[in-house]
Each structure stands twice: as C-alpha cells, then as structure tokens.
Amino acid sequence: MADAPQIPDEAEVRARWGAFAWTKENAEKAKAVIARYPAGRQRSAVMPLLDLAQRQVGAETQTQGWLPVPVIEYVAAELDMPFIRAYEVATFYTMYNLVPVGRYHVQVCGTTPCLLRGSDDVMAACKNRGMVKGKTTPDGLFTLTEVECMGTCTNAPMVQINDDNYEDLDFDSMARILDDLAAGKSPKAGTQNPKRHTSEPEGGPTTLKDMVKANHDYRKEW
Amino acid sequence: MPKVTVDGVELDVPQGATVLQACELAGKEIPRFCYHERLSIAGNCRMCLVEVSPGPPKPQASCALPTAEGQVIKTDSPMVKKAREGVMEFLLINHPLDCPICDQGGECDLQDQSVAYGRGATRYDENKRAVTEKYMGPIVKTVMTRCIQCTRCVRFAEEVAGVEDIGAIYRGENMQITSYLERAVASELSGNVVDLCPVGALTSKPYAFEARPWELAKTLGIDMMDAVGTNVRIDARGRQVLRVLPRVNDDVNEEWASDKTRHHVDGLTRRRLDRPYVRKDGQLVEASWAEAFDAIKVAKAGKSVAAIAGDLVDCETMFAAKALVNALGSDLLEGRQTGLDYDVSSLSAVNFNTGIAAAENADVILLVGTNLRWEAPLINTRIRKAVWKKGAKVFAIGPEKDQTYKVSWLGDDASLVGKLPAAALDALKGAERPLIILGGGGLAVPGVHGAAIALAKSVNAVKDGWNGFSVVHMAASRMGGLMLGYAQPGGIKDVVAAKPKLAFFLGADEVDFTGFAKTLKVYVGHHGDKGAHAADVILPAAAWTEKDFTTVNTEGRVQRSEKAVFAPGDAREDWSIFRALADALGVNVGFDSFDQCRAAMIAAVPALGQEGLADYGWSAPKLPAKPEARAIPSPIKDFYLTNAICRASPTMQRCSEELVHGVDFAEAAE
Ligand code: SF4
Ligand code: FES
Ligand code: FES
Numbered sequence: 001m002a003d004a005p006q007i008p009d010e011a012e013v014r015a016r017w018g019a020f021a022w023t024k025e026n027a028e029k030a031k032a033v034i035a036r037y038p039a040g041r042q043r044s045a046v047m048p049l050l051d052l053a054q055r056q057v058g059a060e061t062q063t064q065g066w067l068p069v070p071v072i073e074y075v076a077a078e079l080d081m082p083f084i085r086a087y088e089v090a091t092f093y094t095m096y097n098l099v100p101v102g103r104y105h106v107q108v109c110g111t112t113p114c115l116l117r118g119s120d121d122v123m124a125a126c127k128n129r130g131m132v133k134g135k136t137t138p139d140g141l142f143t144l145t146e147v148e149c150m151g152t153c154t155n156a157p158m159v160q161i162n163d164d165n166y167e168d169l170d171f172d173s174m175a176r177i178l179d180d181l182a183a184g185k186s187p188k189a190g191t192q193n194p195k196r197h198t199s200e201p202e203g204g205p206t207t208l209k210d211m212v213k214a215n216h217d218y219r220k221e222w
Numbered sequence: 223m224p225k226v227t228v229d230g231v232e233l234d235v236p237q238g239a240t241v242l243q244a245c246e247l248a249g250k251e252i253p254r255f256c257y258h259e260r261l262s263i264a265g266n267c268r269m270c271l272v273e274v275s276p277g278p279p280k281p282q283a284s285c286a287l288p289t290a291e292g293q294v295i296k297t298d299s300p301m302v303k304k305a306r307e308g309v310m311e312f313l314l315i316n317h318p319l320d321c322p323i324c325d326q327g328g329e330c331d332l333q334d335q336s337v338a339y340g341r342g343a344t345r346y347d348e349n350k351r352a353v354t355e356k357y358m359g360p361i362v363k364t365v366m367t368r369c370i371q372c373t374r375c376v377r378f379a380e381e382v383a384g385v386e387d388i389g390a391i392y393r394g395e396n397m398q399i400t401s402y403l404e405r406a407v408a409s410e411l412s413g414n415v416v417d418l419c420p421v422g423a424l425t426s427k428p429y430a431f432e433a434r435p436w437e438l439a440k441t442l443g444i445d446m447m448d449a450v451g452t453n454v455r456i457d458a459r460g461r462q463v464l465r466v467l468p469r470v471n472d473d474v475n476e477e478w479a480s481d482k483t484r485h486h487v488d489g490l491t492r493r494r495l496d497r498p499y500v501r502k503d504g505q506l507v508e509a510s511w512a513e514a515f516d517a518i519k520v521a522k523a524g525k526s527v528a529a530i531a532g533d534l535v536d537c538e539t540m541f542a543a544k545a546l547v548n549a550l551g552s553d554l555l556e557g558r559q560t561g562l563d564y565d566v567s568s569l570s571a572v573n574f575n576t577g578i579a580a581a582e583n584a585d586v587i588l589l590v591g592t593n594l595r596w597e598a599p600l601i602n603t604r605i606r607k608a609v610w611k612k613g614a615k616v617f618a619i620g621p622e623k624d625q626t627y628k629v630s631w632l633g634d635d636a637s638l639v640g641k642l643p644a645a646a647l648d649a650l651k652g653a654e655r656p657l658i659i660l661g662g663g664g665l666a667v668p669g670v671h672g673a674a675i676a677l678a679k680s681v682n683a684v685k686d687g688w689n690g691f692s693v694v695h696m697a698a699s700r701m702g703g704l705m706l707g708y709a710q711p712g713g714i715k716d717v718v719a720a721k722p723k724l725a726f727f728l729g730a731d732e733v734d735f736t737g738f739a740k741t742l743k744v745y746v747g748h749h750g751d752k753g754a755h756a757a758d759v760i761l762p763a764a765a766w767t768e769k770d771f772t773t774v775n776t777e778g779r780v781q782r783s784e785k786a787v788f789a790p791g792d793a794r795e796d797w798s799i800f801r802a803l804a805d806a807l808g809v810n811v812g813f814d815s816f817d818q819c820r821a822a823m824i825a826a827v828p829a830l831g832q833e834g835l836a837d838y839g840w841s842a843p844k845l846p847a848k849p850e851a852r853a854i855p856s857p858i859k860d861f862y863l864t865n866a867i868c869r870a871s872p873t874m875q876r877c878s879e880e881l882v883h884g885v886d887f888a889e890a891a892e
Binding site for chain 1: 386387388389390391392393401402403
C-alpha cells in the first residue's frame with residue numbers, strides 16, 4: 001500500500017493541465033469513439049477516451065503520457081459522468097499512468113514463464129543503463145516498471161515499451177534495443193530471435209505438421 | 223409465487239424474491255455485509271452463502287440469487303457452516319482486531335457475525351495490509367484499514383444521496399474506498415453511511431470516543447429540525463443527549479436522517495437558557511421565576527397579549543400558550559414568524575397532500591419556489607428515487623440549486639407559475655400522476671399559492687387516488703400550529719398592527735422584533751439566540767429532547783415523541799411554565815398536569831389525538847392567482863444553521879463553514 005502511487009493533485013498540476021482540451025484530430029477521434037455506443041450510454045467510452053487523453057498528454061510532453069487529475073476530469077465531463085467514476089477506471093487499470101513517465105515506459109514482465117526464461121537478465125540490462133524500478137531516468141528517457149504476465153509467454157522473456165512488445169530477449173538484445181531507442185532509432189518490434197517470425201516454434205512446427213500445407217483433417221486418426 | 227423449501231419448511235415467496243429474502247420469510251437469519259434492503263445488490267462480500275439445489279454443488283450467494291419454483295435451500299448444512307467460517311476468516315485476514323479502540327464496538331456487524339458464524343481463531347500470520355485514512359468531511363470519520371469493501375457507502379452515495387463522491391479506487395488487494403480526491407463528501411445525508419458501514423471504517427466524527435452503545439439510554443423521538451418528522455432514537459447518557467439515530471419508518475424517512483437531524487445534538491448543551499432573566503435598565507439580568515413572573519404581571523397587559531410560535535415548538539407547548547392567551551381574553555396567535563401570510567382557510571391547500579412516501583410514484587414533477595434538497599432532504603430523496611428509478615421528469619421555478627437529479631429550470635420569475643412554458647405544461651397535462659410541490663420561497667410571493675392551486679386544477683393533478691398538490695414546509699411546528707389556530711389572516715403583520723402590550727415568543731428567533739418595540743417581549747425557549755437577545759423577560763424552557771410532545775409533519779402526520787433527558791438548571795417544560803404563569807396572572811388555563819394539557823388539546827383539536835395522517839379533506843380555496851413578475855427568493859440561506867439549536871452546535875457551524883462556505887479543513891484535520 002505504501003508504494004501505491006501518490007496521485008499528484010497539487011496546484012502546479014492544476015495550473016499545467018487545467019486547460020487541457022482535445023487537439024483537433026483527437027476531438028474527431030473522441031467523437032468517433034463516443035458514436036460507437038448507444039445514445040445515453042456514452043459513459044462506455046471512458047476507457048478509449050482516457051487512453052486517447054493519455055496519448056495526447058504524451059505527445060505534448062514527449063513521453064508515453066500520463067493522466068493528470070484535471071485531464072481525467074476533462075474526460076469525465078465530456079462523457080457526463082461523475083469524476084469519481086472516471087477516476088476509479090483510471091486507477092483500476094495499470095495501463096493508465098497516474099504519475100508522469102519518461103519517453104519510453106519499459107515494462108518488464110517478471111512472471112514465472114518469463115522469469116524461467118531469463119527476465120532477470122532483461123532486468124539487469126535495464127539496471128545497467130541506470131534505470132531504477134518505479135523511477136524515471138534523469139534524462140527523462142526511460143521509466144522502468146516490473147509487471148505481471150502480458151500474455152506473450154510463448155516468446156518469454158518479453159518487455160513492453162510504449163505500444164510495442166519486444167520478445168525472446170536476453171541481456172544483449174535488451175541492451176541493444178535500449179541503445180537504439182536512446183539514439184532515436186526504432187528497433188524492430190516483436191521477437192528478437194532471428195529464427196522466429198512470431199510465436200511459432202523455432203526450426204519449424206513440431207506438432208500438427210500436416211497442417212502446414214493443407215487443412216488436414218486429423219479426426220480419422222484419433 | 224414460487225414455492226421453495228427452506229431447511230425442510232415449505233413456503234410461498236413473492237415473485238422475484240431473492241433466496242435471502244425467502245430465508246428471512248422462513249425466519250432464518252442469514253449473515254450479510256454488503257446486502258441492504260434499500261440499496262442495489264452488489265453480491266461482493268459472500269457472507270450470505272447458502273446451499274441451493276438444484277444448482278451447482280457449491281455454496282451460493284443468496285442475496286443475488288432469485289428464487290425459483292421447487293428450490294430446496296439449506297441454511298444449516300455443514301457446507302453452509304464451513305462456507306461462512308471460510309468467508310469470515312478471509313474477511314478478518316486484513317481486518318485489524320482493534321475493537322477495544324473502535325467506536326463501532328458493541329454495534330458492529332463484523333463483531334457480531336464473527337462471534338456467531340466465525341471459527342474463533344485465525345490461521346493467518348502474515349502481515350495485514352494497512353490503508354491510509356481518507357478525509358470525508360466533518361461528519362464521517364474514517365479508519366479505512368477496517369474497511370471490508372462491501373461498497374454500501376459507495377452505493378448509498380450514488381443511489382440515495384445522489385452525490386457521486388465516494389468510490390473504490392485501485393484494485394484487488396490495493397482497493398481502497400475513498401471520497402473523490404479525499405475531499406469532503408458534499409451531501410446533507412452523509413451521516414447515513416456511518417449507519418450503513420457494517421464495520422468501524424466509517425464512524426461518526428463528532429461522536430468519536432464519546433460512549434459505548436450499551437451505556438446509552440434509548441428513547442423514541444421525532445426530529446424537529448425540519449418538517450419531515452424524521453423518526454429517531456435519542457441516545458442519552460445521564461443528562462446529556464449524545465447522538466440521534468434514525469428509526470425505520472417507511473412512510474416518512476425510510477431509515478435515513480439528514481446530517482442536521484443527527485448532529486445538531488451538541489448544540490443542545492450549549493448556549494442554553496437555564497434560568498430566567500429580566501431586562502433591567504437595558505440589561506438582561508438573572509432572576510428567579512417569581513421575579514420574572516412579577517415583571518410580566520406589572521406590565522398589566524390585560525387583553526392585549528399575543529403569542530408567536532417559532533419553528534421548533536411542539537403542539538402541547540402551542541396549546542398551553544394558546545390556552546393562556548385565550549384565558550387572558552385574546553386570540554392573537556401566529557406561527558409563521560418570518561412574516562408569511564398565505565391563506566389557511568383550508569389546511570388541505572397548505573399540506574403535503576401527496577404524502578411523502580407516495581411522492582416517489584409521481585411521473586412529472588414541478589417544483590415551485592423550493593430548494594427541496596435543503597428544505598426537506600428526505601422528501602428530496604423520494605423525488606430522486608422517482609427520477610432515478612422510475613424516470614420521472616422534473617421542472618422547477620425558482621433560484622437554481624443542485625437537487626441531485628436532473629431538473630429543467632424554467633427560471634426564477636414568479637409569474638411563470640401562472641403561464642407555464644408549453645413544454646412543462648404539456649408534460650404535466652400528459653402525466654398520469656403529476657405532482658406540484660410548492661415551497662417556502664413560492665409561498666412568500668403573493669399570488670403564487672393561488673396560481674399553483676389553479677395550475678393543479680388545470681392539469682388535473684387532484685383525482686381519484688392521487689392528490690398531486692403538495693406544500694412543503696420547513697418548520698416542524700407549522701402544521702401543528704395551523705391546526706391550533708396559529709395564523710392571522712395577514713400573518714405577523716396583523717399581530718404587529720394590534721400593538722399587543724405583552725407577547726410570548728415560543729422559541730421564535732426569526733421574528734423581525736423591530737415591530738414589537740413597545741411590547742413586553744417574553745421569550746419562552748431554550749437557546750440564547752436572537753429571540754432571547756431581543757426579549758425583556760426570558761423564561762427558560764425545555765428543548766425537544768427534554769419533553770414528551772406531539773408534532774405534525776408537513777404531510778399532516780401526527781406523531782409523538784418522548785422525553786429523553788431533563789432540561790438543564792431551572793428550565794422547565796413549556797406547558798408547566800404557562801400553567802404557573804396563569805396562576806401568577808390570575809387566570810385559569812384548565813389543566814394541572816401534562817396529561818390534562820394533552821387531553822385538553824385533543825378535546826380542542828381531536829385530530830391531534832390520533833397518531834397517523836390527519837384528514838384535511840381536499841378543498842382548494844379560490845385565491846388571487848396572478849403572481850407578480852419578480853424573482854422567487856430562497857428562504858434557506860444556510861442549511862446547517864436554520865435554527866437556534868443548530869447555530870449553537872459546533873458541528874453544524876463547522877459543516878456550514880466547510881460545506882456551504884467552502885472553508886478548507888482537510889489539511890488541518892490530519
Ligand atoms: S467503508 Fe464501510 S460501508 Fe464503505 S465499503 Fe468499507 S466497509 Fe463498506
Ligand atoms: S509471463 Fe511474461 S508474458 Fe506471460
Ligand atoms: S450479502 Fe450476499 S454477497 Fe454480501
């Protein structure tokens with residue numbers, strides 16, 4: 001509980017973000033999102049809109065973005081819902097950042113499959129660059145968070161950085177990705193194992209081999 | 223009507239009843255934390271588990287399970303016992319066992335149910351989680367580590383109070399109940415979450431560490447803070463009232479009470495008039511009863527007397543004063559102390575005819591000059607229910623104030639009552655059960671009363687089985703006073719014009735005393751407030767907790783309240799003051815005891831002898847119905863400081879500063 005984020009609601013935050021409003025494109029997007037739901041049920045749009053707002057804050061601050069309280073209130077007001085209801089949503093989901101983060105939000109998975117496949121090395125590569133869990137580096141580039149399973153266990157260990165997953169990592173590949181990001185390049189997302197494209201087994205299929213060429217009916221063979 | 227079997231007993235239950243309700247009908251106690259009859263079903267505490275077949279072979283949460291034909295329910299099987307023990311053990315994992323320093327001790331659901339259904343010992347020896355306190359305002363004290371996340375408080379704030387300020391943030395193990403950004407909950411009903419909270423997470427701040435429930439003497443009373451007539455229980459220790467809690471009365475307050483009802487009580491021991499005073503050379507000085515009576519006698523007022531009743535007085539007091547004034551040969555009685563002079567030739571035209579409970583069935587509602595949320599918070603919850611649950615539409619004329627539900631404000635011009643905009647008029651006309659609520663602000667503008675009655679007729683608001691014309695009063699004494707004849711045709715102006723030599727002010731503090739400069743002003747009341755400052759003679763009387771009395775609420779419901787404690791010092795019950803004064807003035811009021819006084823009152827006004835709704839019939843007088851084109855005033859400036867007791871109460875002062883005037887106390891409270 002003690003390490004639950006302390007939500008900043010100071011005068012500075014209000015002063016900086018009190019006048020938050022959609023950019024032109026985002027206003028369009030917000031309208032499109034709200035239109036997906038039946039009239040009177042506009043509240044259902046709260047999650048996509050919070051995400052959109054977080055992205056806009058990110059674009060304005062050159063970071064992954066976060067949700068200052070006035071921005072949450074802006075979204076709630078737009079959807080005609082009480083502030084606390086939007087606030088509940090924002091605090092429930094870990095994908096909404098309640099405190100400012102860096103340019104890249106490095107979320108290292110530390111759950112069992114990733115742990116067994118070497119997430120400690122991935123973590124070490126991050127620490128090697130001066131990152132500290134739960135903190136942003138002084139240059140404002142990286143924020144490190146350890147998270148639970150992201151559902152990419154077949155390609156463990158993995159990290160999620162902003163909108164991309166980087167998979168099948170080890171110390172070196174992680175270090176390289178971080179270097180590339182720091183240099184302003186965009187490293188290839190997805191698996192870092194040259195022998196894989198996505199989550200297929202390395203070196204070709206090991207089961208259901210007949211399916212490779214055609215839609216094979218296995219039922220006769222049972 | 224499904225037929226179910228509960229522990230081997232077959233019974234019919236109403237369609238749509240839950241398994242929990244079926245068990246209750248069968249007389250079985252089902253432990254619970256989150257379920258509450260008046261809130262929506264959450265089903266998140268799991269304490270109400272029972273065994274149900276047919277169904278999955280596991281315990282079922284009975285509060286959220288509808289009954290079905292042929293169900294066999296077991297509440298006493300080994301599976302149920304084990305399930306309850308398990309849930310209890312889980313709930314206690316993170317619950318601090320700090321009962322010795324917890325104010326809920328002795329009236330705690332968790333305590334009681336763990337004794338009744340728990341295992342007796344825990345197997346958990348890890349660290350417990352701790353949660354920081356959350357500031358919720360001047361009424362609610364929080365110890366959030368004790369919270370079991372039943373979400374009753376969240377549901378109450380959303381559903382009943384209509385103030386969505388409380389919520390659950392974070393999730394899982396980290397879930398916390400909080401007010402939005404830990405700000406004060408801006409509701410005049412916030413105290414109810416203290417009663418709802420099944421544990422000691424939310425307790426009463428003003429009452430913190432005052433007493434244990436078993437030390438308190440409990441008396442059944444009727445609240446006098448507004449004209450709703452909230453049924454309450456007065457909890458006193460020794461000579462002091464420590465708290466007031468609502469009692470269940472589905473016709474009046476359900477089981478809620480406003481914060482004013484609950485927390486004005488610390489005003490009962492402050493600024494009290496506990497001995498008579500007489501003004502000598504412009505100064506009020508202490509006196510004995512005899513001296514005070516002498517001061518009244520020497521005025522030699524003869525027939526030239528009047529009595530003016532304040533908002534907090536009861537029927538017996540008004541009757542005793544009336545008996546004295548009549549015995550002296552006068553009939554100058556008035557209860558509308560602020561100067562209202564609406565027509566009272568038919569009490570049905572100034573009564574909340576619809577009935578408080580029935581108001582929630584209205585489908586189109588027009589509020590005329592009323593800030594209902596402040597004038598009658600517990601009628602407002604009914605309107606909110608009508609809007610929230612049944613989709614009623616509300617229009618309003620008067621100064622715009624948030625009512626916790628959607629209102630179409632038509633403007634604050636009184637003349638609108640005579641020529642309603644088409645949208646509102648059509649809605650009322652098309653409604654099955656239209657309701658027009660006229661409040662104090664509306665009554666204050668000449669012509670509005672008549673126009674509202676005419677409107678009720680034209681939209682057919684009064685018909686078989688439905689009377690949609692209702693007046694909401696703010697003074698607890700109002701309907702009783704009107705029944706006892708406390709009304710002059712021209713209101714208090716008539717009393718001033720009659721230039722009485724002697725006037726009794728029965729706890730009347732809101733009077734404009736400048737009109738009584740030449741009058742000997744006798745203040746009979748309990749608090750040293752405006753009325754006492756203006757008085758020439760002060761006769762100390764009993765406050766509402768210190769006497770038996772009868773009162774009539776705004777819907778004409780006659781209710782009785784009992785005496786919880788004695789009045790302080792030399793103060794006496796009001797009826798006895800007038801009885802003694804009659805002797806001093808050499809007249810006869812016709813009663814020697816409280817019982818005789820009440821009997822005489824009932825003989826004079828039989829309706830006061832019968833608890834329950836008085837029948838005023840329905841006859842609407844023809845009144846001038848051309849309201850002037852001027853803004854309707856709002857009679858209540860500050861909800862928390864409407865009468866002398868509240869103004870003496872530190873809690874109410876604090877509420878006023880913080881919730882009405884926006885002074886920030888949150889920091890200082892840490
Ligand atoms: S504070 Fe009390 S009422 Fe609110 S969720 Fe916690 S235990 Fe329930
Ligand atoms: S355990 Fe790391 S993605 Fe599932
Ligand atoms: S009372 Fe049924 S789950 Fe709480």
